[in-house]
Amino acid sequence: MTDKKTSVSRRSFLKGSLAAGAALSAPAFWIQGAYAGGHGFRNDPTNKATVTLGFNVPQTGPYADEGADELRAFKLAVKHLNGEGDGGMMQTMKPMNLKGNGILGKKVEFVTGDTQTKSDAARASAKRMIEKDGVIMFSGGSSSGVAVAVQALAQEMGTVFMAGLTHSNDTTGKDRRRYGFRHFFNAHMSGAALAPVLQAEYGDERQVYHLTADYNWGWSQESSIQEATAKQAKWNTVNAVRTPLGAGDFSQYITPVLNSGADTLVLNHYGKDMVNSLTQAVQFGLLDKQVNGKDFTVVVPLFSRLMAQGAGESIKGILGSTAWNWSLKDAGSQAFVKSFGQEYGFPPSQAAHTCYCQTLLYADAVERAGTFDPVQVIKALEDHEFSGMGNGDSIYRGADHQVFKNVLVVRGNQNPSSQFDLLEVVDIVDRDKVTYSPDLYAGELGPYKV
Amino acid sequence: MDAILLQILNGLDKGGAYALIALGLTLIFGTLGVVNFAHGALFMLGAFCAVTVNKAITLSAKVRDESVTFFEAYKDVPYLEMWLGETGSLIINWSIPISLLVAIPVMLGIGLAMERGLIRHFYKRPHADQILVTFGLAIVLQEIIKAFYGANPIPQTAPDFFSGTVNLGALIGMDLTYPTWRLVYFIFSMGIIAAVFSFLQFTTFGMVVRAGMADRETVQLLGINITKRFSTVFGIAAVVSGLAGLMYTPILPPDYHMGMDFLVLSFVVVVVGGMGSLPGAVAAGFLLGILQSLASMTEVKEIFPGIDQIIIYLIAMIVLLVRPRGLMGRKGVMED
Numbered sequence: 001m002t003d004k005k006t007s008v009s010r011r012s013f014l015k016g017s018l019a020a021g022a023a024l025s026a027p028a029f030w031i032q033g034a035y036a037g038g039h040g041f042r043n044d045p046t047n048k049a050t051v052t053l054g055f056n057v058p059q060t061g062p063y064a065d066e067g068a069d070e071l072r073a074f075k076l077a078v079k080h081l082n083g084e085g086d087g088g089m090m091q092t093m094k095p096m097n098l099k100g101n102g103i104l105g106k107k108v109e110f111v112t113g114d115t116q117t118k119s120d121a122a123r124a125s126a127k128r129m130i131e132k133d134g135v136i137m138f139s140g141g142s143s144s145g146v147a148v149a150v151q152a153l154a155q156e157m158g159t160v161f162m163a164g165l166t167h168s169n170d171t172t173g174k175d176r177r178r179y180g181f182r183h184f185f186n187a188h189m190s191g192a193a194l195a196p197v198l199q200a201e202y203g204d205e206r207q208v209y210h211l212t213a214d215y216n217w218g219w220s221q222e223s224s225i226q227e228a229t230a231k232q233a234k235w236n237t238v239n240a241v242r243t244p245l246g247a248g249d250f251s252q253y254i255t256p257v258l259n260s261g262a263d264t265l266v267l268n269h270y271g272k273d274m275v276n277s278l279t280q281a282v283q284f285g286l287l288d289k290q291v292n293g294k295d296f297t298v299v300v301p302l303f304s305r306l307m308a309q310g311a312g313e314s315i316k317g318i319l320g321s322t323a324w325n326w327s328l329k330d331a332g333s334q335a336f337v338k339s340f341g342q343e344y345g346f347p348p349s350q351a352a353h354t355c356y357c358q359t360l361l362y363a364d365a366v367e368r369a370g371t372f373d374p375v376q377v378i379k380a381l382e383d384h385e386f387s388g389m390g391n392g393d394s395i396y397r398g399a400d401h402q403v404f405k406n407v408l409v410v411r412g413n414q415n416p417s418s419q420f421d422l423l424e425v426v427d428i429v430d431r432d433k434v435t436y437s438p439d440l441y442a443g444e445l446g447p448y449k450v
Numbered sequence: 451m452d453a454i455l456l457q458i459l460n461g462l463d464k465g466g467a468y469a470l471i472a473l474g475l476t477l478i479f480g481t482l483g484v485v486n487f488a489h490g491a492l493f494m495l496g497a498f499c500a501v502t503v504n505k506a507i508t509l510s511a512k513v514r515d516e517s518v519t520f521f522e523a524y525k526d527v528p529y530l531e532m533w534l535g536e537t538g539s540l541i542i543n544w545s546i547p548i549s550l551l552v553a554i555p556v557m558l559g560i561g562l563a564m565e566r567g568l569i570r571h572f573y574k575r576p577h578a579d580q581i582l583v584t585f586g587l588a589i590v591l592q593e594i595i596k597a598f599y600g601a602n603p604i605p606q607t608a609p610d611f612f613s614g615t616v617n618l619g620a621l622i623g624m625d626l627t628y629p630t631w632r633l634v635y636f637i638f639s640m641g642i643i644a645a646v647f648s649f650l651q652f653t654t655f656g657m658v659v660r661a662g663m664a665d666r667e668t669v670q671l672l673g674i675n676i677t678k679r680f681s682t683v684f685g686i687a688a689v690v691s692g693l694a695g696l697m698y699t700p701i702l703p704p705d706y707h708m709g710m711d712f713l714v715l716s717f718v719v720v721v722v723g724g725m726g727s728l729p730g731a732v733a734a735g736f737l738l739g740i741l742q743s744l745a746s747m748t749e750v751k752e753i754f755p756g757i758d759q760i761i762i763y764l765i766a767m768i769v770l771l772v773r774p775r776g777l778m779g780r781k782g783v784m785e786d
Contacts (some may be wrong), residue, residue, distance in 0.1 A: 060601035239748055244759075248603070248702045251632070252746040252758065255460050259453035260748065272603060276703070283629040285615040310605065334520070341521025418517035419525050442456075 012330025019075050030110035041373050042158050043134040051106040051372065053078070053359070054113065054129035054138030056150065057164065061117030063271040065306045068141040070164050071112060071319050072344055073352035074139065077359035081108045088339035089360060092388035093334040097367035104366060111135065117142075118246070119149035126150045130159050137362050138160060141184075142271070142351055144168030144217035151180035158450040160374050162358035165351040167270070167302055168217040169224065172402035174317070178448055179374065181381055181396065183361065183403045184354045187221040188436055190301045190321040191228030193429040196201040197232035201263070201319060202297055206235045209262035211253055211277060220269040224251065225301045238262040243269070243277070250277040254284050263291040265298045275298060275310035282314040306349045308412055308445050309421035313424070315412035322408045324353040324390050333390040352372040357389050363398070367380050375448045392431065399438035401445065404431045452624055457743040459618070459786050463632040463701065465739020467493075468638030468695035471716040472731035473646060474687035480663045480726045481680045484569055485577050487584040487693055490713025491591040492557065496692025497704035498595055499556055501604050503549035507542055544609045545698065553696050554689055561688025565681050588709065596706040603703035608634075612667060631700050638697050642690055643732055650728075659683055663726075677726075718766045722777025734777060 045051040055074040058067035079085045083100035090098055102108050103210070111133040113125030122143075129135045130153075141147060141164030148170055154161035155177040163171060163182040167190070172182050208229070212218040222240055229235035238260050243253050253275070257265055265286060269277045281287075281298055289296040300307075300320040308315045326337045326347035336356060340348040348356070362377070365384065369376040382398035391405035409427040416422055452671060471493055510526035530538030530573045543550070543554075572580045607613075608631040618634060619626025650656035662669045662676040669676050695704070702708065719738055723730030744750065745761040769776060 064602045106459075241748070241751075248708075249464075251460050252464075252743050253456075255456045255743070256453065256746065256748050258456060272703075275605070280629075283613075283615070283631075285627040285629075288627075290613075337520050341518075341523065345522065345524050346521070347518075418523075419515060420518060420523070 012037060014251070019210040041375070043130065043136050045106060045134075045136055045372055049106060050109045051103055052135045053108060053110045053362075054126065054133060054134055054135035054140075055110055055355075056113040056115055056122060056126050056129065056138055056140035058117040058140075058142055058356075061115075063117050064141040064167075065310070066165055066271060066349065067115070067117075067140075069144065069306065069349045069352040070140060070355040073340070073348060074110065074359060076340055076343055077356045078110050079343075080106045081363050082361070085343070086339050089332050089336050089356065089389055092335050093225075093360060093364070094151070094388045095368075096388075097364050098360065099367075103363045104370070104372065108363075113140075113152075115140065115143070115146050117146065119145050122146040122150050123153050126153055126161075127157075130157050135159065136374075137377075139164055139355060139358050139362075141165035143215075143354070144161075144171055144220070145183075145187050145215045147171050147180075148175045148216065150175045150308045151175065154179040155446050155450060158242040158374060160377060162361065162362050164355045164358065166217070168220040169441050170216050170220055170282075172400045172443075174443040176400050176402075176443040176445055178378060178401075178445040179450075181358070181361075181401045181403075183358050183396075184350075184404070185321075185323050185407050186402065186432070187224035187301070188440070189215070189407050189434040190221070191224035192320070192322050192434045192436075193409055193427070194225065194299075194301060195228035195232035197319060197409045198229060198235075198299065202233075203294075204233045204235075204450055206233070206264045206294065207238045207262045207292060207422050208235050208264045209238050209257045209260050210240035210266045210268060211250070211257075212240060212242050212312075213245055213273055215245055216294070217270070218242070218268045221301055225266055225268070225299075228308075235264070237240055243273075246273065248276060251284070252279050253277075254281050254286070257281075257286065258284065258289075261291065262298055263294045265296070267298065267300050269300075270302055271307065272310065274303060274307050278311050278318070279314045303423075304423050305347070305420065306351070311412075316414045318412045319426070320410060320422065322410050323350045325408055325410060325425060327421065327423070327425065328390060328408075330388075330390060330392075332388040336390065353390060361386070378448060392428075396430065399436065399445075400441075400443065402438075407434050433450070452618070452619070452626060453747060454744070455619075455624070455626055456628070457747055458740050459626075459628050459632075459636075461740030461743035462736060463635045463639075463739075464742065465736035466636050467694050467698055467712065467735075468640050468716055468719045468739050469735025470642060471691050471712055472719040472735050473728060475716060475720050475727055476689040476723070476731040477646075477687045477690075478684055479720070480728070481659060481683045482569070482573060483564075484572065485584070486569070487581055487713065488564065488588040488591065490709030490711075490716065491512060491588040492561070492593065492688045492709070493695035493698075493712050494592060494704065494706065494709030494743075495560060496553055496557055496695030497699050497708060498599065498695075499553035499692065500546055500549040500606055500696045501599065501704060503552050504542075504545040504606060507545055507548070513629045515639050532636060543607075544697070546606060546608060550693065551697060553692050557689045558685045558693030558738070560692075561685035562681060564686035569684070570677075576611045588713070590743040592706045592709060599706065601706060603705040605703040606699035608700035635697055635701065639694065642693060646686070646690060655679065655682075657738040659784075669748070715762060720763055720776075722766050722769045722776055724776030727776065730776055730778030738765060741765060 009125045017121050057070045080088045115122035139162040144166045146162045147166035151161050161180045169187050210222050212222040267277050286296050303320040339349050365377050365380040369380040381396050384396045387393045394405035396403050407429045410423040413422050413424040475489050508528045511526045512524040513527045515523040515525045612630045615627040616630050617627045719734045723734030746758040
């Protein structure tokens with residue numbers, strides 16, 4: 001019996017590795033050429049009867065309620081795009097190029113994913129939608145951490161991302177991307193809208209304690225409201241404490257507020273975190289206290305009807321800002337509320353509103369571009385002016401892909417007329433008052449072609 | 451001073467939860483010699499007893515909401531309110547105390563079933579096997595809850611009678627307001643701890659269990675079926691943990707994962723208190739709860755940023771370095 005030994009020399013190993021590397025990279029090279037070479041683009045639906053959209057929302061985690069409402073809105077938007085139902089905002093949106101026959105005559109289908117309010121899970125879900133389900137556009141929220149992460153993926157993959165609920169300045173600031181678009185307002189706009197109302201309501205020179213969700217939205221919200229109230233009313237920050245996302249029990253963060261010398265607590269929390277922190281702040285008797293000769297007050301810079309529902313009695317009288325509320329009387333809002341209410345039996349939240357608008361705005365841009373080619377769709381969306389969608393005359397600013405529109409300052413309703421009448425609109429702040437220079441938050445959109 | 455007292459109070463209710471879970475863990479370990487990683491799941495199951503009872507008594511009919519004119523809206527009106535009026539509302543408002551009555555037999559049953567059905571097969575197996583099987587059981591239980599109740603926290607409210615705050619400092623001229631339900635939780639946990647200790651100390655059953663914990667073989671030679679008694683102890687530990695979870699629901703909305711969050715901390719509590727020591731588990735529970743709260747004070751965090759996140763583990767390291775058996779650990783326990 002002979003003992004055969006296989007010997008691999010260093011030279012032959014290197015040659016083999018090189019050949020294997022070349023062979024493995026070849027398909028990727030050809031695939032890339034297929035959509036980046038000029039005419040083609042990823043998931044081109046031209047030769048198909050249908051077009052698929054991806055709705056990537058938090059179905060679990062602290063923002064799950066918002067996620068569930070976003071999904072309802074997406075489904076309603078698809079229904080309207082396909083010519084079913086009463087058409088909702090398609091009756092009021094201007095300019096309007098949608099015909100109720102899908103998008104460019106193709107029936108709209110959709111796939112859904114769960115972001116779990118985690119960036120890595122959201123990216124994995126979005127990647128699956130793009131690579132496996134062949135979506136031409138994906139959308140969803142409700143966390144800025146997630147939005148920033150999937151927006152970067154959108155740019156890498158060359159697939160348009162129409163952000164759902166994301167409120168951090170970063171999304172269209174330092175982390176802006178050519179393939180990412182935000183219809184929702186942001187922390188800077190919240191600060192600009194809220195500060196004058198807070199000054200009128202609570203006066204100057206208050207001592208403020210911030211409890212802040214420890215991720216990019218929280219930091220962004222904290223700095224924006226700090227800057228706006230310091231400039232407007234000389235409010236001073238006593239302390240700013242970061243709390244982990246989904247902390248549940250905030251008591252250990254609230255008790256230090258009681259003896260901090262602060263007369264104002266700003267809760268830079270959202271979703272269930274805000275419901276828990278506000279409820280516990282009220283349980284600890286903060287609103288019954290007097291500090292520095294002033295009644296103690298709590299401010300929630302960003303809140304929604306869903307959160308007001310969760311917080312119950314605690315939210316009554318609390319001031320905050322919101323992108324949209326179902327009680328608005330303009331034709332666009334009423335058409336959407338009627339349509340959503342008939343479908344689900346309750347009115348839509350601000351998260352639902354922004355997701356519904358984003359779907360229609362994308363579809364309309366495709367119709368105007370006459371193609372699903374993302375480069376042409378992006379150009380159609382940039383600097384696009386529209387109205388009839390609930391926030392007055394609005395514009396998708398080309399320089400940072402942020403929509404500028406009217407912002408609402410609201411208060412937890414003390415005398416609700418119905419189970420849904422939880423927010424009282426205190427002020428509708430004109431879009432000009434919340435508009436800022438695109439250079440305020442430095443960022444690069446990146447190239448059209450990827 | 452007010453701030454320190456407030457944080458101590460805050461630590462007491464959290465410490466109460468840690469102490470009750472750790473008490474159950476130590477009871478099971480001391481009697482059956484099993485390291486029960488499913489104990490956190492029992493805390494979570496107790497919390498979901500409250501959720502289930504609340505869902506049962508708030509079963510509702512859909513009634514047209516005439517105040518909404520935009521579209522056809524409906525509101526949920528509980529049958530109890532429809533049938534019994536204000537009495538029905540009162541019953542719903544007191545759903546957490548009512549669920550205590552349901553949770554005791556349910557948790558006892560779950561504990562006995564868990565011990566008889568699965569854990570008894572692992573008594574003579576290495577601790578690693580016990581940890582693996584109980585950890586697996588914990589995951590199965592939480593996935594079952596997730597399948598039935600979803601992944602999101604389900605808020606529960608304390609009865610109106612216990613809402614609001616109590617000014618504890620009124621008598622001593624200080625401003626020391628504290629949420630009523632958190633005080634109720636602390637008193638409740640002290641009551642349960644006292645009941646368990648009294649049961650072990652002053653009843654014949656307790657005496658046999660203590661004798662079995664000290665020398666199992668001799669007790670068996672005397673003709674006493676100690677295994678049967680230890681099964682009952684497992685059931686009692688399940689009830690203690692379940693009630694701790696149930697009463698915690700107005701403080702922390704329960705979700706399927708809450709048991710795991712508490713389990714890790716409770717194991718640290720057991721180790722700091724000393725494996726097998728019941729007073730050690732209780733003392734360490736309150737001590738770590740208070741230290742965790744004090745570490746959240748601004749003045750402390752200015753000196754040691756982020757200390758509130760690691761304080762429990764830091765204390766555990768120090769205690770284990772200085773006293774390897776924990777604060778009140780007995781010689782020979784977990785040292786074979």
